[in-house]
Amino acid sequence: MVWVVLVVAGVLETVWAVALEGSKGFSRPAPTLVFAVALALSMGGLAYAMRxxxxxxxxxxxxxxxxxxxxLYGMVALGDAVSAARITCLLLILSxxxxxKLLH
Known part of the structure; x- marks a missing residue:
């Protein structure tokens, strides 16, 4: 169960990072609220998992x-560059x- 919480907290890190960009320096209320909620839940999940x-x-x-x-969000939704080298680096992070996890 703790690993599920950690994975969800990691996904919420993506959510808050995307919302932070969308908030345009905290000038847009809706993305700013999403950022704050996702950040709190992400940190809370990380804290719980690290028990x-x-x-x-x-x-x-x-x-x-x-x-x-x-x-991946940047590449799919924002038009960030996609290359074999970038995908390879992401696969290295994933590995x-x-x-x-396997060594834990």
């Missing part, structure tokens, strides 16, 4: 999921996240 997952593993998995999700 039983080591700090380094939990934080690295959380950041990895958020980084992959945010990069590190999976490896940390």
């Amino acid at each position: 039983s997952i080591p700090l380094g593993t939990g934080y690295a998995v959380w950041v990895g999921i958020g980084a992959i999700g945010t990069a 590190g996240v999976v490896g940390l």
Whole structure:
């Protein structure tokens, strides 16, 4: 169960990062509210998961999921560059996240 919470917290990291960009420097109320709620839930989930997952593993998995999700969102929805090298790097991050889970 704690791993599910950690994964959801990582996905919420993507949500708050996207909402932060959409808030345009906190000048738009709706994305700013989404940012604040997603940030609080993401941090809360990370804190809960780190009760039983080591700090380094939990934080690295959380950041990895958020980084992959945010990069993919940028490529799919915002027109960020897509290349074999970028996809390879994201797959390397993913393999590190999976490896940390398997080694836990």
